[in-house]
Amino acid sequence: MNIETIWISTIRMSIPLTLAATGSIFCERAGIISLVLEGMMLSGAFAAVCGSYYTGSALAGVLCGILAGTLIGLLHGILSLRYKVNQVISGVGLNLLVTAVTTLSMQLLWGNRGNSPQVQGIPHFTGVLSGQSVMTFITLALTAGAWFVMMKTRYGLRLRLTGESPEAAQTLGLPVQKLKYSGVLVCGAFCGLAGAYLSLDHLNLFVREMTAGRGYIAYVVAIFGRYHPVGALLGALFFGFFDAFQISLQGKGLPPQLFVVLPYVVTILIITFAVKNIRQPDGLGKL
Amino acid sequence: MGEDAVSMRGISKRFGNVAAVDRTDFHIKKGEIHVLLGENGAGKTTLMKMLYGMIQPDEGEIFINGSLANIRSSKDAIGYGINMVHQHFMLAGYLTVAENVVAGWEPDNTRVFSYKNAVETVRRLGGQYHMEVNPERRVQELSVGNQQRVEILKALYREAEILIMDEPTAVLTPQESDELFNVLRRLKQEGKSIILITHKLKETLQIADRISVLRDGKITAYGIDPEKTDQEELAALMVGRNVELHIQRRSKKIGKTVYQISNLSLGENGGHKLDQIDLSLRKGEILGLAGIEGNGQTELIEVLCGLRKPGTGSLILNGRKMNSQAREFLGNGIGHIPEDRTTRGLVLSMSIEENLMLGYHHQSEFQKWGILRKKNNRLIAERLIKEYGVKARDGRLPVSALSGGNQQKVVIARVLHQDPDVLIAAQPTRGVDVGAMEYIHHMLLELRDKGKAILLISADLDEIRSLSDRIAVIYEGRIVSEKMSDAYTETELGLLMAGGTQ
Numbered sequence: 050m051n052i053e054t055i056w057i058s059t060i061r062m063s064i065p066l067t068l069a070a071t072g073s074i075f076c077e078r079a080g081i082i083s084l085v086l087e088g089m090m091l092s093g094a095f096a097a098v099c100g101s102y103y104t105g106s107a108l109a110g111v112l113c114g115i116l117a118g119t120l121i122g123l124l125h126g127i128l129s130l131r132y133k134v135n136q137v138i139s140g141v142g143l144n145l146l147v148t149a150v151t152t153l154s155m156q157l158l159w160g161n162r163g164n165s166p167q168v169q170g171i172p173h174f175t176g177v178l179s180g181q182s183v184m185t186f187i188t189l190a191l192t193a194g195a196w197f198v199m200m201k202t203r204y205g206l207r208l209r210l211t212g213e214s215p216e217a218a219q220t221l222g223l224p225v226q227k228l229k230y231s232g233v234l235v236c237g238a239f240c241g242l243a244g245a246y247l248s249l250d251h252l253n254l255f256v257r258e259m260t261a262g263r264g265y266i267a268y269v270v271a272i273f274g275r276y277h278p279v280g281a282l283l284g285a286l287f288f289g290f291f292d293a294f295q296i297s298l299q300g301k302g303l304p305p306q307l308f309v310v311l312p313y314v315v316t317i318l319i320i321t322f323a324v325k326n327i328r329q330p331d332g333l334g335k336l
Numbered sequence: 337m338g339e340d341a342v343s344m345r346g347i348s349k350r351f352g353n354v355a356a357v358d359r360t361d362f363h364i365k366k367g368e369i370h371v372l373l374g375e376n377g378a379g380k381t382t383l384m385k386m387l388y389g390m391i392q393p394d395e396g397e398i399f400i401n402g403s404l405a406n407i408r409s410s411k412d413a414i415g416y417g418i419n420m421v422h423q424h425f426m427l428a429g430y431l432t433v434a435e436n437v438v439a440g441w442e443p444d445n446t447r448v449f450s451y452k453n454a455v456e457t458v459r460r461l462g463g464q465y466h467m468e469v470n471p472e473r474r475v476q477e478l479s480v481g482n483q484q485r486v487e488i489l490k491a492l493y494r495e496a497e498i499l500i501m502d503e504p505t506a507v508l509t510p511q512e513s514d515e516l517f518n519v520l521r522r523l524k525q526e527g528k529s530i531i532l533i534t535h536k537l538k539e540t541l542q543i544a545d546r547i548s549v550l551r552d553g554k555i556t557a558y559g560i561d562p563e564k565t566d567q568e569e570l571a572a573l574m575v576g577r578n579v580e581l582h583i584q585r586r587s588k589k590i591g592k593t594v595y596q597i598s599n600l601s602l603g604e605n606g607g608h609k610l611d612q613i614d615l616s617l618r619k620g621e622i623l624g625l626a627g628i629e630g631n632g633q634t635e636l637i638e639v640l641c642g643l644r645k646p647g648t649g650s651l652i653l654n655g656r657k658m659n660s661q662a663r664e665f666l667g668n669g670i671g672h673i674p675e676d677r678t679t680r681g682l683v684l685s686m687s688i689e690e691n692l693m694l695g696y697h698h699q700s701e702f703q704k705w706g707i708l709r710k711k712n713n714r715l716i717a718e719r720l721i722k723e724y725g726v727k728a729r730d731g732r733l734p735v736s737a738l739s740g741g742n743q744q745k746v747v748i749a750r751v752l753h754q755d756p757d758v759l760i761a762a763q764p765t766r767g768v769d770v771g772a773m774e775y776i777h778h779m780l781l782e783l784r785d786k787g788k789a790i791l792l793i794s795a796d797l798d799e800i801r802s803l804s805d806r807i808a809v810i811y812e813g814r815i816v817s818e819k820m821s822d823a824y825t826e827t828e829l830g831l832l833m834a835g836g837t838q
Contacts, residue, residue, distance in 0.1 A: 202449050207439060214428040217426035217436075218440070220390070221410065222411025330430070
């Protein structure tokens with residue numbers, strides 16, 4: 050086991066979690082349950098590969114990913130806010146829909162249901178920062194930006210108020226619906242980016258159901274980080290570490306399945322012992 | 337004085353076929369406290385929500401300072417200097433006082449929000465109006481009285497000239513109410529106009545400059561001078577008939593002891609919640625328990641109904657020693673009207689029918705072989721609804737659809753249907769309007785005359801004094817005095833309740 054490889058791999062694993070958890074914070078602080086992260090990420094991962102495949106540009110791919118995540122966000126918003134569907138059901142339903150649609154599309158586009166062809170990926174640094182993805186720094190910048198917007202702007206204050214008490218926001222004459230939509234759309238964009246990272250940063254291809262539950266882990270990370278962007282970053286590093294640790298243990302003679310479950314076991318433990326005392330926004334799931 | 341600050345003319349609002357407000361005129365002068373009095377469901381809140389732009393009138397016009405106002409939303413209303421403090425506070429508990437006050441109208445008119453600036457602004461505002469609240473505290477950590485201050489600060493921060501207060505004292509202790517009234521009087525001196533919605537008569541006379549009464553969506557009396565009226569007249573205007581406010585009819589025949597409470601003590605966290613309590617509830621007598629809330633009443637009720645095991649002492653009901661098992665207490669003839677009907681008395685989301693048998697559902701009247709006797713239960717419910725005058729279209733409606741007074745009637749109907757020997761009636765008229773209050777008072781007296789033993793616990797001293805045959809005063813978990821109620825003067829009772837000695 051090499052400390053340096055684990056560290057690098059921890060960072061790599063924590064980037065999508067950080068992004069998705071930060072997105073989740075915008076959604077949940079606006080009072081909408083964000084169990085739709087998984088579907089947003091998966092759609093982002095798929096759309097990013099498509100974008101890159103057709104244009105030959107990783108940047109265009111990433112933009113497609115963001116767009117796809119945002120679209121799922123819009124759907125979740127419409128279902129929850131306009132049609133008042135139970136937000137858990139809407140989220141999980143969309144997750145299933147995205148799984149089906151991406152698998153089907155792969156079959157239609159490439160005649161293969163397992164994975165896509167390789168495409169142009171996100172560039173990595175050379176020189177001093179050799180091996181680090183551009184995305185590492187983009188993620189840090191976005192986390193800082195999210196913190197600023199949430200805690201230090203007028204918009205952030207109004208969003209938080211809306212999520213805690215939509216009735217209060219309404220009596221103050223705030224546009225409650227618009228604010229809620231903004232939260233779920235920002236969430237979609239962040240998750241779309243997280244998905245694009247999954248498919249375009251390393252493998253440079255799309256694999257069926259490649260998010261593998263990371264959307265649900267990110268949901269826990271957001272709570273674990275107390276709905277605070279910096280908390281989410283730390284929480285994501287924590288989970289990312291177990292993921293990296295698990296990978297480094299593979300190929301040591303023991304059955305790999307034993308280690309693959311590690312991050313999920315940690316999630317269960319966190320939910321059982323750490324998360325239950327964390328307060329969720331008062332208006333969560335209410336209309 | 338000149339023109340009116342607010343003038344609502346010919347206002348109507350219908351919900352379905354029901355006219356909640358019916359062609360009503362209502363005017364407020366600048367710098368007055370105008371009490372809008374009415375029973376629950378009379379349309380007070382609906383009328384004021386229209387002024388605050390939360391709902392739109394079907395017809396009629398609103399003038400602010402003499403000119404026609406176009407109020408389509410709360411935002412418009414705030415623009416006209418109107419603000420409303422709702423009965424259920426509109427606050428985000430997790431956010432701080434400063435954040436709650438400024439949100440939506442932030443101090444620096446930029447996209448960036450300076451929390452420091454907000455804190456400073458709110459602190460200054462609090463100082464200016466003598467309503468200091470720490471702006472950096474989370475709202476959920478504040479007392480109810482202070483949360484209300486935050487609501488008022490929110491309005492003042494938005495430069496409110498017209499302040500609507502919807503049942504502001506419903507959630508306050510008497511001391512907090514007095515403080516609130518002081519604040520309102522100060523605001524009046526600053527030239528603010530205040531509309532206070534309530535159904536409480538005493539406080540109306542205490543605070544109002546003028547009084548208007550709303551009944552069934554219509555103003556039945558406008559601009560009454562509080563000097564020239566009294567509670568009886570106001571109650572009659574509210575209800576539409578004469579109401580007996582202070583029924584006083586002492587028991588003619590007090591019988592033997594039914595429920596004997598001896599040497600009852602209960603410790604908690606090292607201190608005494610109840611300390612050597614001796615009480616006897618006798619047939620045909622109402623024993624009133626007077627005391628400021630929080631002096632052990634809640635614990636005593638819980639012990640007497642078997643919800644809590646006492647530390648020491650004995651409870652003897654009809655010669656039988658009782659042990660803590662709430663079901664045993666109910667089965668042996670103790671009826672319990674709980675202090676808080678919404679948490680202990682009812683399951684709000686369940687139907688009236690179901691609530692009418694809760695706690696007694698295992699009796700053969702309601703079930704056979706473990707299966708509820710649906711048809712039979714429906715008939716019983718229909719009969720009880722009629723007998724106790726619960727205003728409900730259908731027994732299958734959830735209890736949450738009823739007004740407070742009617743909810744309380746459901747609780748009472750359930751308990752009395754079982755014909756208990758002893759009735760523990762805790763705050764039986766809290767939050768109900770005068771019509772229902774009169775009904776409940778009559779019913780308690782009627783029960784007593786039938787020979788039941790009643791323990792009446794109430795925060796309302798007037799209620800205790802008028803209904804009780806005997807009064808015991810509780811202070812810090814001890815019974816500090818007990819005698820026949822006519823032997824007490826009001827001052828004497830007040831003194832005893834505050835811990836003074838005879």
